[in-house]
Amino acid sequence: MSVRRTALAATLACLAGLAVAHSATDGFEAFTLESARRLQALRAPAPVPNLALDLADGSRAPISEMGGRVLLVDFVYSNCPTYCASLGSVYAQLQQRLAAEIAAGDVRLLSISFDPQRDSPAELRAYRARHGKTAAGWELGVPAREELGKWLDAFGVVVIPDGLGGYTHNAAVHVVGPGRHLIAILEAGDVDAVVQATRDAIAR
Numbered sequence: 001m002s003v004r005r006t007a008l009a010a011t012l013a014c015l016a017g018l019a020v021a022h023s024a025t026d027g028f029e030a031f032t033l034e035s036a037r038r039l040q041a042l043r044a045p046a047p048v049p050n051l052a053l054d055l056a057d058g059s060r061a062p063i064s065e066m067g068g069r070v071l072l073v074d075f076v077y078s079n080c081p082t083y084c085a086s087l088g089s090v091y092a093q094l095q096q097r098l099a100a101e102i103a104a105g106d107v108r109l110l111s112i113s114f115d116p117q118r119d120s121p122a123e124l125r126a127y128r129a130r131h132g133k134t135a136a137g138w139e140l141g142v143p144a145r146e147e148l149g150k151w152l153d154a155f156g157v158v159v160i161p162d163g164l165g166g167y168t169h170n171a172a173v174h175v176v177g178p179g180r181h182l183i184a185i186l187e188a189g190d191v192d193a194v195v196q197a198t199r200d201a202i203a204r
Helices: 003-024 033-043 083-097 099-103 121-131 145-155 191-203
Strands: 052-055 060-062 070-076 107-113 138-142 159-161 167-169 172-177 181-187
Touching (some): 070 083, 070 145, 070 191, 083 099, 083 107, 083 121, 099 191, 107 121, 121 138, 145 181, 172 191
Parallel strands (some): 070 107, 107 138
Antiparallel strands (some): 052 060, 052 138, 070 172
């Protein structure tokens, strides 16, 4: 094969690769699965399935019956030493920053455990107590084992056993707006952005 043909073949392969990358990354706007799911939530808010949770107070309720026009949802497991500890701290901050909205019934924080085998209502209450000064506006729940996959799929959460009794998982705050549609997925540590997105959702 001549040098010219080799160069042409390489160029065509490069262009084909760029076309595939463009399609797979939403026009180069999303370079990871995580950023892609966040773009999707902004562009096309999807309804959240009306699944039920066993709550920390011992009751059971579907997400449609959770208080608050806006839900802030994260996914945790109570004995996680890394992401979940950070998320607990973030939710304690959100309790303070959104205290007025919580008191008015506009906002509710919801932590969903993906470890139904170990996270009993008592464990969930202990997790909340370790991080928050009050239980006000912060609900915790765990799905039935057979419905856990549906919860994770609905929010685009990936959970992988780490082989040491724990899990590797993506961490974010999911904003579920009026009508129970997933309208935004935000960095867990960016409290200012979460507060602003929540207030924007309330004002819709």
